[in-house]
Amino acid sequence: MKILVAEDEPIMQKTIALRLKKDGHEVITTDNGREALTLIFEQSPDLIITDIMMPYASGLEIVGTVKQYEKKIPVIVLSAMGQENVVLEAFNLGADDFISKPFSPNELSMRVKRLTAR
Amino acid sequence: MSFWTLLYDLFTYGILAFSVAILCFYIFIAIYSIGETRNYIRKSTFADYRILAASEHAPSLSILAPAYNEAATIVENVRSLLNIYYNNFEVIIINDGSKDDSLQKLIDVYDLEKVLYFTEQPIATKPIRGIYKSRNPVYKKLLVVDKVNGGKADALNVGINMAKNKYVVCIDVDCILEQDAMLKLTKPFLENGEARVIATGGVVRIANSCEVEDGKIVKVNLPKQFLPRMQTLEYIRAFLLGRMAWSRMNGLLLISGAFGAFDREIVIKVGGYDHSTVGEDMELVVRMRRYMEEQKLPYQVAYIPDPLCWTEAPASFKILGRQRNRWTRGTIETLRMHRKMFFNPTYGVLGLVSYPYWFFFEFMAPLIEFIGFLGFCVLACLGLMDWNFFFALLLFIYTFAAVFSAFAILMEVMTYNQYKKKREIVSLMLTALIEPVLFHPFVVWAAVKGNIDLLRKKKSWGEMSRQGFAAKKAAA
Amino acid sequence: MNLFVNSIVPTAWLLLAARVLTLAVAAILLFVFLFLLQNKRKKKRKAQLRVLFSDLIAEITIAENRPELQETLQAFASPKGRKQLLANGYARKILINELVKTKENISGQSAGNLCWLYEELGLRQDCFRAFRTGKWYRKVRAMQQLAAMQQNDYLVKIYRETNNKNSFIRTAAQLAVVKLTGFKGLRFLSIVSHPVSQWQQLSLLSHLQEGEVEAGMIRLWLSKKNESVVEFALRLVEIYKCHDLHNEVVNSLRHDSAAIRLQALQALREIYTDNTAEALLQAYPLLNRPEQLAIVAMLPEVGGSENALRFLTTLVQGEDEGLCFHAMHAIQQISPAWSSQVIHQLKTNPSFIPILTHLQKEAV
DSSP: OEEEEEOSSHHHHHHHHHHHHHTTOEEEEESSHHHHHHHHHHHOOSEEEEOSSOSSSOHHHHHHHHHHHOTTSOEEEEESOOOHHHHHHHHHHTOSEEEESSBOHHHHHHHHHHHHHO | OHHHHHHHHHHHHHHHHHHHHHHHHHHHHHHHHHHHHHHHHHHHTTOOHHHHHHOTTSOOEEEEEEESSOTTTHHHHHHHHHTOSOSSEEEEEEEEOOSSSHHHHHHHHHTEEEEOOOOOOSSOOSOEEEEEEESSGGGTTEEEEEEOOOOHHHHHHHHHHHOOSSEEEEEOTTOEEOTTHHHHHHHHHHTOSSSEEEEEEEEEEEOTTOEEETTEEEEOOOOSSHHHHHHHHHHHHHIIIIIHHHHHTTOOOOOOTTEEEEEHHHHHHHTSOOTTOSOHHHHHHHHHHHHHHHTTOOEEEEEEEEEEEEEOOOOSHHHHHHHHHHHHHHHHHHHHHTGGGTTOGGGHHIIIIIHHHIIIIIIIHHHHHHHHHHHHHHHHHTTOOOHHHHHHHHHHHHHHHHHHHHHHHHHHHHTTOOOOOHHHHHHHHHHHHHHHHHTHHHHHHHHHHHHHHHHTTOOOOOOOOOOOOOOOOOOO | OOOHHHHHSOHHHHHHHHHHHHHHHHHHHHHHHHHHHHHHHHHHHHHHHHHHHHHHHHHHHHOOSHHHHHHHHHHHOOHHHHHHHTTSHHHHHHHHHHHHHHHHHBOTHHHHHHHHHHHHTTTHHHHHHHHHSSOHHHHHHHHHHHHHTTOGGGHHHHHGGGGOSSHHHHHHHHHHHHHHHGGGGGGGGGTOOSOOOHHHHHHHHHHOOSSOOOHHHHHHHHTOSOHHHHHHHHHHHHHHTOGGGHHHHHHGGGOSOHHHHHHHHHHHHHHOOTTHHHHHHHHGGGSOHHHHHHHHHHHHHHOOOHHHHHHHHHHHTSSOHHHHHHHHHHHHHHOHHHHHHHHHHHTTOGGGHHHHHHHHHHHO
16 A cells, blocks of 8 residues: 655654555655645555644645545544544544554554555 | 135034044944843843743734735745744734725635634724624634725734734734744743843844745845845845944844734834834834833843744835835934933933933934035035045044944854855845945935935835745755 | 024034945945855754764654664764764754654653663763753753653753743753653742743643642642733633632632632633523623623523523523623523524514524524
8 A cells, every 4th residue: 555654753754654565555755735736646655644734734734635536545644633523623634544653563554554544 | 714714624523523423432342232132132041931832821923914915925925924833822813904905815715714803992993884703713813904004003903903812923924934033032021030021032033035935035045136145245244243232231222023922911012013103113112112102111022033034125216215215204204203201311321321322322323424516516516626635534434334244244243143154144245345335325315315205294105015025946 | 694504513423434334334234144154054064964873863753772772872973983973062962852842752662761861872961951950941951851861860850940030041951850850840830930831831831741640739820910820720620620629710700800710710611510601690790791692602502491591591581682692592502492482582683684584594
């Protein structure tokens, strides 16, 4: 599976990418929201994992935009902003899952498996 | 004969005393400011702003941005406001009766519809023509208010009335904010001890020649044009070597109109912005401080030295002149409205230090300098100049100014270091050397003209034309 | 003619001063260039180290068992290689920073891996040393790092600093103990004599986990003289929904501090009982406007009895437009029938019409 990871903290980006690669996925990474949107439309990933607080475009804007045009791509939001209203907003916009930081990479791996199995 | 000697002595010794005082004050403020800035930077490395961004209990903010004829850039500006790193906030754009299609652009892009709102009107304003919200849930934080033209102060008052949160942030709609600007601006309100923080302000940086993409500064460059570059130096001196010191003394009189946060309750208690002055940003802070002093309530006006906001500086003498003219009139009007505080111990630091400083060294300084210059001309014409002495004195003042600017550049490099290239430092220093010749006289003249215009009762902002930020592709 | 200043300051002095100042400008500029150069070098080194360490940390994070951890570390560098690399204090500092930064974002077994690496590479010693130093900023950083990497051995020493007069040491210590021991760490609230700022309260809350709470401790803190402690305790009541403390919270409505009264109202929103509405109505006349508005907004949730409806109706008929609006809103939520009655009575009142129009449009 081709997975896009949008995360602006370099070490987290590396960790998530490594974990997914270990599971056998192909991983594309980016550290800003605008590039993420470009990559989504250019490369059509099978799954998107995005942080919320990123330069240029927030993760929520990515969720909203993706779900408007490409409803089939599952989106997992992975963010430190785990307040109830943020989580609800993410789901309202169409996110398929929300993981709060601090998170477990093993758990992320499981959730990715579950979503891609569908 | 002796009368003239007396007058002459008074004149010359007076100017001397004034000059010595101003030099000493500059030195004192500079040293005081540095210590405080270094201290602040050290402390802020320990602050985890993520906590504030991620906390459910963080205070909600109302961001107010008045807009007048900003059609060229308003859509992008609003977009970058909506993408701020913060959890709970609303963005209120107040369209101050724009003559262009600013409002229509917003309605089209953000899918706005007119809604009905009842709000209390604690501050009297010009009538509101319509209130708009977006049908699209992605933009639910946005509120657009269309009103009859009434000026920036009036527009902000409308925003304050409509704001439903405890803290209001007043910004210029074309200001580019750093993404964590709101977090840093809000923190002082939460670090309350005994003293209630009533307002906080940040540093405004100059965005000319910077690369801007999607409402964010991608690369910081020193302005290529002379005037903006000159103003950069000016701002570095004022912010790094000035404001921090005032803040430490709790004597800060001015929060930049481009970006500041206020405690809404106090703003309403003092009646909001005053639209009878062109210096409404300074006047509000002074009035809020005065209110707290009169109520004998412990309070603080906080200042954050981090660069939080980027704005376009005037690039032509004409527009710069208008700006400085307006600043002068605003200063005088504010000083006049609050003259009760002059050397009045009831008002503490405000009355005994801040107000007199502004009166003598901000208001009177250009006038005294101008009079001094006239005096010089007279003496020169009368053949009474000791030219050797004069040039020595001139050289001394010139080199003193150069050292001061060099010191400001040093401080910039040792604190926030926005300009890292050697060539930029050299450019700044050269600018500092040209300043006394090309820039300073112009500024003094603009201030003098401001005084004259005020006496002739000119009350307007003048039209500030916008160049828009040059969108450059970031270097690959 | 009298050449004034010449009599005070000779020309020669001015020229000398000008020369000195010119040299000063040159010296400052030289210093600036050197500083920039040094900065550039430092940044480059830092970037190199970060890339190097991030690879190691990422691999360690996703390792699944102890042997894999050992293998990863061995693959990164031999013990000799590690010793060489980490002989440099700056390198160790960067590594600790990166570890802590990652640990803050990671939970579960992976978090344990990071703590293992921290201990295996002997980085604890750096933090212990820094903690014992005199400089406040080193101590603060050490406490943050020790707490992040779950080093419980230093808990007692850190706890001693929770009432330190230096606010940075104090707040860092408070956060560290809560991070290490959860709710139990809040014991310092019983003894702290300095105010706990809003910022600090938010920070503490962000480190508290769900579920663990001792109502008895909160009851104690609600009676403290330190107002910020009371305020924080009320926040805890709100978050952890401590119904047992209902009466104490109602009592707080009579506190001198407006901030505490407002916080008490927020807490009551979460722990209300059948008696809450009555208590609110009784307290109402003694409170100031923001608190009164809060009560009006709360009434639909906490208990819309007929008493409450009558009370709200008096507000609607009152002079205060804002209260009138919110009261009408509340009545609408509690009882549409009652609301229709009120509207019928007041619809001829011109000042009521804008409110009515708004509420009707909102209901659509």
